[in-house]
Amino acid sequence: MSENEYLIDLNAQWATLPAAQRSHNFFPNGQVASEAHLVTPAEGPHGLYWMLDTMMYKNPAEMDDAVTPMSHFHYRGYETFFIDSGSLYLYINGQKVLVKKGDIIHLQPGQSQGMFFLDDVKWRGTYHDFEVYPEGRDVMRVKAKMPELASDPALDALMPRGFMDSNKMEPFLTEPAPVEQCTAVKNLSRPHARYDFPGCSMNIVVERWENGGVKELDCAVLEPGFTAEWEQYPSIKELFYVRSGKVKFRIMGKEFVAGDECVVIAPRFAPRCLEALERTELYELGGQAWWSLFLQSRASILHYDPARLTPETLRALKERFRIPIARIGMK
Numbered sequence: 070m071s072e073n074e075y076l077i078d079l080n081a082q083w084a085t086l087p088a089a090q091r092s093h094n095f096f097p098n099g100q101v102a103s104e105a106h107l108v109t110p111a112e113g114p115h116g117l118y119w120m121l122d123t124m125m126y127k128n129p130a131e132m133d134d135a136v137t138p139m140s141h142f143h144y145r146g147y148e149t150f151f152i153d154s155g156s157l158y159l160y161i162n163g164q165k166v167l168v169k170k171g172d173i174i175h176l177q178p179g180q181s182q183g184m185f186f187l188d189d190v191k192w193r194g195t196y197h198d199f200e201v202y203p204e205g206r207d208v209m210r211v212k213a214k215m216p217e218l219a220s221d222p223a224l225d226a227l228m229p230r231g232f233m234d235s236n237k238m239e240p241f242l243t244e245p246a247p248v249e250q251c252t253a254v255k256n257l258s259r260p261h262a263r264y265d266f267p268g269c270s271m272n273i274v275v276e277r278w279e280n281g282g283v284k285e286l287d288c289a290v291l292e293p294g295f296t297a298e299w300e301q302y303p304s305i306k307e308l309f310y311v312r313s314g315k316v317k318f319r320i321m322g323k324e325f326v327a328g329d330e331c332v333v334i335a336p337r338f339a340p341r342c343l344e345a346l347e348r349t350e351l352y353e354l355g356g357q358a359w360w361s362l363f364l365q366s367r368a369s370i371l372h373y374d375p376a377r378l379t380p381e382t383l384r385a386l387k388e389r390f391r392i393p394i395a396r397i398g399m400k
Contacts, residue, residue, distance in 0.1 A: 075320045077108060077332040079122050079193065089216040092209060096129055103192075108332055109308060115197045115283050118308050118355055120332065123192040125157070128185055134158055140183040140238040143176075146199030147280050150174040151312065151352075153330065155188030161253050164246040172248070173255040175275050175286075180253070181238050191330075193310070195354050197283055204228040257288055257350065264364045268295035268345075268399045273361045274352075284356025291316070291345035294400040298342040303393035305357040309333040314349025318342075344400060359390035366390070 083106070091104045103125045111119035128134070140160070156169045160183040161176075168174060176182055178198075208228045212219045248254050260272040268291065275286035291314070311331045318325055318333055320341045327333050335341050366386055370378045386392070 073323065073325055075318070075323065075334050075336075076325055076327055077334070078328075079108065079330045079332060082106075082108070083122060083124075087213075087216065089212045089219040090209070092205070096132070098129055098131070100126070100129060102126055108193075109334065111196070111199075111201070112306075116199055116201065117197050117284065117357075118306065119196045119199075120308070120354065121194050121196070123194060125184070125186050125190040125192045127155075127187065127189050132185070134185040139185075140181065140240055141235050142181050142238055143178050144200065144234050144236065145178050146234065147178070147197050147283075148174075148176040149195045149275060149286060149354075150176075151191075151193040151310070153191035153193055153312070155186070155190035157187055157190055158185040159251070159254065160184070160241070160243045161251065163241075163243055164251050165243040166246050166248040166251045166254060168248060168254055171256065173274060173286075175253055175255055175279060177279065177281075181241055182253075183238075183241075193330075198281060200234040202228070202234075255286075257290070260288070262361065262364070264368060266397065268292045269297075269397065271360060271364060273364070275356075276361060277356075277359070280356070285359070285361055286356055287353050287358075287360045288312075289349075289351045289353075291349040291351060292399075293345055293347055295345040296343065296396075296398055296400050297394055298396045299340070299393050300395045301340060302338045303335070303341065304337065305391060305393060306337040306355055307335040307357075307393075308354040309335065310352040310354055312350040312352060314345065314351070315347040316349050316351060317344045317346055358392050360392065363387065363390035363392050 086106050091106045093104055094102045096102045103123055105121050105123035108120040108122050109118050152168055152170055152172045154170050156167060159166050159168050159174060161180055205228045208224055211224060218224055255274050257272055260274050261276055262273045264271045270290045272288040272290065274288050277285040311327045313329050315326060315328045318327060320335055321339045363386055
């Protein structure tokens, strides 16, 4: 176990992880197309909290972006990708759109999709409800223990399906479109909804109904000095992604600072609080709190019947929608 079991610096982890512990895909010319490694494993019947850190490499010059590469679909499973460097073309729903650093791609089952990478792209993904094939993890375990077998084709042949259901498609027809018209591409500048509080804005980025009712993706934009304290024993596990900024956390008595591109794991029942040290984009990847409906309900009461927005009403709303925050404010 690392010195801090609650903190993962993605860039530091990538720099120190042996190549044998990464999974690889290849372009037709033999060049490496992508490398991926596990950040946090899937848990429970929906496979929540599963996160991979992947480097998608620039497509070779001889590949034609007019023919949708990597065309595929999934029978099951939902994917959310943070584009943290570079740019790519996304082909989906009859559209070809340019996706850049700062965007988020959210993909649902049954969507024909393809990508063409214009640059090397940091491709941080979370997944749930996938059909996962156990052969992949077993093969990777052998490679990790015996690096001399990392390139053995006989071992690779034991995992022909990879890790999860991915089914090839014929190249499909698309037309160029503005990225703002593509519902699969999200951006903090155009959330489904935004709710402002002193020192914080809550942004609903991916709604629960876009994830089969299982989870949502929310982003809290925090100003320096904003603080949040959770209820004493939060009943849900949370997986935070500090996409940019700097936040001081205290989890089960351990205090630490999470900066750009860090993941923070807050276990179930673990007492916790935070303080923003810089302007921060903080995403909650577990998505088990019903923030969207809670914030809608609070805003509706505040607009139509503000006298009813008492501490008792707020407590009832928090309990109904599994909101684990006890107090927020500026330091």
